[in-house]
Amino acid sequence: MTNPLLEMTQIQKSFSGVQVLTDAGFSLESGEVHALMGENGAGKSTLMKILGGIYRKDGGRVRVSGVEREISDPREATGLGIAMIHQELNLIPHLSVMENLFLGREFVFGRTGWIRWNRMKEEAKKWLEQLEMDLDPSVKTGDLSVGQQQMVEIAKALSLEAKILVLDEPTAALTNREIESLFNVIRSLKKQGVGMIYISHRMEEIFEICDRITVMRDGETVGTRVSSETDMDELVRMMVGRKIKNRYPRNPVMPGEERLCVEGLTRKGEVKDVSFSIRQGEIVGLAGLMGAGRTETADLLFGVRKPDSGTIRIDGHEVRIRRPEDAIRHGIAYVTEDRKQEGLVLPLSLRENLALPNLRSLSAWGVIHRQKEARLTEETVETLSVKTSGPEQEVRTLSGGNQQKVVIGKWLATSPRVLILDEPTRGVDIGAKEEIYRLMDRLAREGLAILLISSDLPEVLGMSDRVLVMHEGRITGQFDKDEATQENVMKAASGGEV
Ligand SMILES: Nc1ncnc2c1ncn2[C@@H]1O[C@H](COP(=O)(O)OP(=O)(O)OP(=O)(O)O)[C@@H](O)[C@H]1O
Ligand SMILES: [Mg+2]
Known part of the structure; x- marks a missing residue:
């Protein structure tokens, strides 16, 4: 058997004495889209931040292509081919789209320190076009809609050409068209063998794009299912620990004045x-x-x-x-x-x-x-x-x-x-x-x-x-x-x- 692209097992983490992850983990194959689901506060983003080197784990193991790794800062994660699209936007509003895209790795002429703006603009355009975005890379990021900013964030992660891509609620602020473009990109990355971890509360998306689903509850992994072999009811039961009887509990009254x-x-x-x-x-x-x-x-x-x-x-x-x-x-x-x-x-x-x-x-x-x-x-x-x-x-x-x-x-x-x-x-x-x-x-x-x-x-x-x-x-x-x-x-x- 070959090693999975990524394996996280028995991950533990606490913040100032509060245990947030007790026994969390899952594995990811290359070319797979693996969903992480769970209620708000279940620990999904925390688990991903451990993978991204933003938080240090207190216990457990992370293996990338079979090799155990201590990922102690974000640069190390990048070096291992891990890129993240965070739940919260991390762009700098007064910088342009291209400056945000290539922050910290600007294109420079030899050792002169001069930035090659034209080259940077071209590169930026290329990544935006992948997402079917027709956007001038020199506009200020702060002037974009929240959805467009999210797309820039996605382009930034893509431009790192990672082997493992984490998407933490990437679609929350996107229009349907933007979601479709994103899904096209995900499908093509799949073909290139990229492994993706996809976090979303939207069931339809999960079933449309994900191969397997791991459910977390209160900092623990409850189980993993193959998408085609499970359904919404089972997932909800795993996530919430109960059945949701009435999705829209509205009991109208006679309106007043x-x-x-x-x-x-x-x-x-x-x-x-x-x-x-x-x-x-x-x-x-x-x-x-x-x-x-x-x-x-x-x-x-x-x-x-x-x-x-x-x-x-x-x-x-x-x-x-x-x-x-x-x-x-x-x-x-x-x-x-x-x-x-x-x-x-x-x-x-x-x-x-x-x-x-x-x-x-x-x-x-x-x-x-x-x-x-x-x-x-x-x-x-x-x-x-x-x-x-x-x-x-x-x-x-x-x-x-x-x-x-x-x-x-x-x-x-x-x-x-x-x-x-x-x-x-x-x-x-x-x-x-x-x-x-x-x-x-x-x-x-x-x-x-x-x-x-x-x-x-x-x-x-x-x-x-x-x-x-x-x-x-x-x-x-x-x-x-x-x-x-x-x-x-x-x-x-x-x-x-x-
Ligand atoms: N830096 C921190 N300091 C203290 N507590 C934290 C910190 N980061 C996360 N937590 C706590 O850890 C728990 C898990 O949070 P996390 O953001 O991982 O949840 P989540 O599964 O991503 O939820 P959501 O679906 O709402 O995004 C929460 O109770 C949160 O309050
Ligand atoms: Mg989260």
């Missing part, structure tokens, strides 16, 4: 004459393709962008929203799609992040009421089952899905009347998704008006009482629950008449 009413909302080039209303107790879905104007509409409601015209009424009173503080004062809460850039202050603790938008209710005469603050943290951790070692843990070190729960938690604590959720379950595991859905259902039944923006069509259809569809800045469809079918919504989203 009109909570939010928007008329003729317009902003040049982005949102055109958008009108709709949400009553107390209603969950209204906002569907549409990427770039249809959904996030822009939410930004207008929250004062992140300013409208050219249109009115917003809350509980029957017209309100002027010029900046987010106005929106918060009028009872609007906004969970943005980009938790890394807007949702959280990463170097601060869980407690501090939760307190931030709630300083008014937590303080008196400018002094923060510590007990109230502690209770808020405790309640949030409890209701949302945030997996954390305690209130002082930096949110930077929480797992991706748990960070998302903290974003939702901090807004809920503002006791809002209108809650806008933009892609609330992106990167969230299937068990935590269910918890977020239950929470939405409960909040709606308590009288909140909820606007749910999501690209996950089954989620929009499953959780919304009514669905609005946008296309090119306009509302092109409006469906009650029983008319809101995948087909109707897709048609309206692509601009077709319904």
